Amino acid sequence: MNNDLCTDIIHKIRSLFRTKEYIPLHAPIFSGNEKKYLNDCIDSGYVSSVGEYVNKFERMFGSYVKSRFAVAAVNGTAALQVALRLVGVGQDDEVLTQPLSFIGTANAISYCGAKPVFIDVEKTTLGMDPQKLQEFLKKNTYMGDDGRCYNKKNNRPITACVPVHIFGHPCRIDMIQAVCNDYNIALIEDAAESIGSIYKQKHTGTFGIVGIFSFNGNKTITTGGGGMIVTDDENLAKRAKHITTTAKLPHAWEYIHDEIGFNYRMPNINAALGCAQLELLDKYLANKRKLALSYKDYFADTPVEFVGEPPACRSNYWLNAVIFKDRQERDAFLKMTNENGVMTRPCWRLLNKLAMYSRCETFCLEAAPWLEDRIVNIPSSVRAAEWEAG
Numbered sequence: 001m002n003n004d005l006c007t008d009i010i011h012k013i014r015s016l017f018r019t020k021e022y023i024p025l026h027a028p029i030f031s032g033n034e035k036k037y038l039n040d041c042i043d044s045g046y047v048s049s050v051g052e053y054v055n056k057f058e059r060m061f062g063s064y065v066k067s068r069f070a071v072a073a074v075n076g077t078a079a080l081q082v083a084l085r086l087v088g089v090g091q092d093d094e095v096l097t098q099p100l101s102f103i104g105t106a107n108a109i110s111y112c113g114a115k116p117v118f119i120d121v122e123k124t125t126l127g128m129d130p131q132k133l134q135e136f137l138k139k140n141t142y143m144g145d146d147g148r149c150y151n152k153k154n155n156r157p158i159t160a161c162v163p164v165h166i167f168g169h170p171c172r173i174d175m176i177q178a179v180c181n182d183y184n185i186a187l188i189e190d191a192a193e194s195i196g197s198i199y200k201q202k203h204t205g206t207f208g209i210v211g212i213f214s215f216n217g218n219k220t221i222t223t224g225g226g227g228m229i230v231t232d233d234e235n236l237a238k239r240a241k242h243i244t245t246t247a248k249l250p251h252a253w254e255y256i257h258d259e260i261g262f263n264y265r266m267p268n269i270n271a272a273l274g275c276a277q278l279e280l281l282d283k284y285l286a287n288k289r290k291l292a293l294s295y296k297d298y299f300a301d302t303p304v305e306f307v308g309e310p311p312a313c314r315s316n317y318w319l320n321a322v323i324f325k326d327r328q329e330r331d332a333f334l335k336m337t338n339e340n341g342v343m344t345r346p347c348w349r350l351l352n353k354l355a356m357y358s359r360c361e362t363f364c365l366e367a368a369p370w371l372e373d374r375i376v377n378i379p380s381s382v383r384a385a386e387w388e389a390g
């Protein structure tokens, strides 16, 4: 890596964030009603999993993404586990997903006792490749008499497909949806990173039967820790609420549970934070888009490629990413930026390369390892200076 270019990039990032201090990858900002709502919550005594802020946050969220129902959960991984359970994923089923993602995607599948199968991603969207998905299903599966899709190699049912909108960039979800429909596979969107991202006029997370979001501290909006399950299906929404609240039957004083549910309901205090954050989401998104466009302009004059939003999409630009020529250049950049107080990081180690997933089936992995060698995430927080200036 050319040192002058690296120094120039560091300079550019510092000028965009207007600071000589350490620059993290993504830090939350709390500049709205957060303290007011938290105080409210504390004053009311409802800080746990019952309370008006949880209901309010669900209503606000559902209306923001235009989903009929939204059910809040303790985090995105739990939301995904429940989503898989809602569509019937069980022991020894297979679930198609992608190798380029956060560990939570694969872990949620494992928590259901199911096995992930890793299909390659696209270089342009970073999300699951719809053509390869189709090719995998055509070559390797058969439809059973029960109308379900089975893997020829092991006769396991392929129950669900979980594509991911990586770094907030929408994948080609309509094409993936069409393929899933052809094979009677339930589509669940891992939209953990993509609040505010739109694909062909529709919010990510609302194409599948169920979608999930994360509000971890590093996301575009945060509830401290938290997640959301969205669906247009009333029965699934009711069931999501039921199994995330220990499957307790409604009764004024009796404790009767009708199955082994989960204690996964988002606490009121987290939801209070979420309501305040959601009120400011559009401003956060505008601020982040401005930053992304500045990066895009800057990198256009360099040999480093900036990952822009795919066609027909509006990305939330949660985490900006750049692509280097090779792994060596990537590593030189990572070293120099981190040594100079600018946080950068490579994308995740591919899930199929981690010990616990190394024996899982993979299909046609070409783009994923190529990207793994070259991607670096660069600072992407809402910029406070611009924020304060309005």
Ligand SMILES: Cc1ncc(COP(=O)(O)O)c(C=O)c1O
Binding pocket: 075, 076, 077, 078, 101, 102, 104, 105, 164, 190, 192, 193, 213, 214, 215, 216, 226, 227
């Ligand atoms: C793609 C993806 N899936 C799932 C998750 C899990 O969300 P959480 O950390 O809230 O459990 C995250 C993020 O953290 C994520 O980035």
